[in-house]
Amino acid sequence: MDFKLNAKGWADSEYLNNLVKEYNSCHGEKNKSKKVAILIEIHIFSKNLYDDLHENDNPIENYWYAEYIRSYPELMNQISIELQKLEHPPILGLAAEKSSAPLSTINTSVPTTNEWVQKTTPKFRKRGEHYQCIDALLDKVQSTKETASLSKNSQDIERYCNTLAELQSKCVYQLASLSHKNLATQKYRTLLLEVSYELNHWAQELQKKSGEYKTRLNRAHELLGNTFYSSDISSLITLRNDLGDSESCTIANFQLNKLAGGNTKVWLASHSENDEKFLIRWMNKADLKPSILNRVSSNPEIRPYLTEEYIHYPAGVFQETVSCVISVGEFCDNGSLIKELEAINKKGAQSNQLIDNALDKTKQVASFIDVLAKNQLCYPDIKADNFLVNKNGDVVVSDLKFIRPIDENQCIIGKFHTTYECAAPEYTDQPLARDKINTESYTSYQLGVLFYELLAENIGDARLKFLSNLKTASANKNPISALNFDTPVFQSDAGQMAKSLITKCMSTDPATRPKINEILTDIQEIQNKRTEMKEHKSIIMKEILRQMKKNPEEESLCINFSKS
Structure with a gap:
């Protein structure tokens, strides 16, 4: 490899350059496995280094980041070329997915924790902490592999691959820490190679990679x-x-x-x-x-x-x-939820169609928020413009910059930005205390706004006027005053239930707003009500047809449908 990172005074740069030197010093067929292991180490170390630099914002690291990304494309390109020379499949996540190199038939597997303990326990000395530190992770690898092997479920397979990738990174971290210990380096490189082969093998099971x-x-x-x-x-x-x-x-x-x-x-x-x-x-x-x-x-x-x-x-x-x-x-041809609503409006949608669409889309967004919260994340900028509809009709998110981590109190870690028109009153009321905002009650408010928008059918200039009025009403601690519940869509039984949910979500008191799981439950109840009314109508229509066949001389039958 003809590569050198020129960043004087930077320890990580020196370490990366030394890895390249070591790779170039390996010759002969007997060193092939070692060369592959070093290439994998270079790739993962450089990727982790990029992530670390990207994550931080201090001036010195920004300078190193600038220097590093000038060399990064060339480094990735050379790793890809070297792997192909060694007839090795591309590293998962590397830009060499187009390589036609077959998976290696090498007979290897990731050791169990017991096997790792045996390999790393000296006869006459205590086992080192630098070996013990991955025991728990090996247990996790074994557990997720057993689950994936039994279920063959793509999510379980992916969890196993994620655990293997975590072990890969841990191995590379240990190698960087133990560069002065030759025996430990050898053992960790062997493990790194075993993990990488296993990861490449299981990656083929994932639909995403094919x-x-x-x-x-x-x-x-x-x-x-x-x-x-x-x-x-x-x-x-x-x-x-x-x-x-x-x-x-x-x-x-x-x-x-x-x-x-x-x-x-x-x-x-x-x-x-x-x-x-x-x-x-x-x-x-x-x-x-x-x-x-x-x-x-x-x-x-x-x-x-x-x-x-x-x-x-x-x-x-x-x-x-x-x-x-x-x-x-x-790219989602269907566009955002607003664009979809405009399409529904052009077709002259009836109230029932609006309710069904609003229930389905709001439920999907709420489910997304619920899943994020379970993973200590949140999305504090819920609005119809930020959610797209893919070719399957599913709600998806494209711009990930709004996703933020939350702490154990469900408060956002660090700064966050949102759209003022859709912001809950507590956001504009206390700008210096936004890090204390409870994200569950905050997103509950925004889900109420979204649900209303999808039902009220405000599009174009009417939507801009509504959002402006909502911003003013929210600042005056009375956001409900910006809503109009007199439209036909809210006059049915299901519409009244929707009105009740929206009103609860948009309460000015965050403590009284429903939790996300309660919103999902309420939406399901409204959907059940819609199903019940559809079935009732179906029974009535069948009765009409039966009566018409029985009494064909009757000119008409008047049926009074109840509200739905």
Whole structure:
């Protein structure tokens, strides 16, 4: 490998350069496994290093980050090339998914905890802490493997893969700490190799790594002309300049048109010869923390609520201070919940259709919020614009920058931003105490606003006026005054139940708002009521048909339907 990171005075840079030197010093077939292990170590160490630098914002680390990402594309490219030379499959998550190298047939497996203890216990000395520290993680690996092997369920398989990836990172961390201990280094590299083979094997079981996803992943790289993995770093600069502030441009047979240009710049990329579409995002690195991205994208319970993201990559440093990240992901033709509501409105939807759609979509958003909370996360900017509808009709989230971690008291850790028009009164009332806001009661309020919007059918200028009135009413501690419950959709039994739920959610007293699980229960009760009324109507219609067949001379039958 012809690679050297030039960042004087930086210990991590020196360590990475030494790993490359060690790799280059290995020769011959007998050192093939060692070379693969070192490549894997280089890849994971460099990826973790990027995440750590991305996560922090102090000036010195920002300088190192700037230096590092100039070299990062070349490093990833060289790792990919070296792996192919060694006839080794790509490392999970590396940009070499297009490699046709077959999985190795090496007969190896991750040791159990007992086997690891035996391998790392000296005959005449006490077993070292540097070996004991992964015992619990090996237990977790064994447990998740047993579950995945029995169920063959994709979520269980993914949990196992996530645990293996966690063990991979732990091995690399230990290797960096034990570089002066030759025997320990050898044992950990052997373990790292075993874990990596196991991870590659099980990754093939995941639907995400095959079929349509892999095809679109390859096309996403084609869209960017493989820029991020090219040995010519100038192509990255060219791409950055081509996008920049352009309203439109053409790249690799894709027509790019800007959709948004605020803190996050967004382009729609449409292929010139087929109907393929992607969404390209260009964002400040401070808005997308790897710790959050990794938590949500690797969680099998959260990911069904996310759009597919194919590439996340550092895209350069601007004005010496602003670092950017670029992503290529799924584009949802159905658009946001507001766009879907506009489509329903154009078709002349009846009240029953509005209620069914609002119940379904609000329930999906509430379920997403519930899953996040169970993983100590929240989404404090719930509004119809931020949720998309994918091709299956499911509600998904595309912009992850709004997801924030919460503490044991359900308060947001660090700063958070929201849309003022949809903000609960406590957000605008006490700007200096926002870190004390209970996120469950806060999102309960926003779910009430969302539910109302999907029922009230306010679109276009009417929606802008409603949101303006809501902002004023909320500031005056009376948000309900901005709502209009006189429309036909609220006059049915189900509509009255919906009104009751919205009123509870939008209470000015956070303590009286329903919890997320209570909102889900109430929505289910309204849906049950709708089902009950549909069945009742069906019975009546059948009776009408029976009477008409029995008395064909009757000109008409008058049936008085009860409210639904």
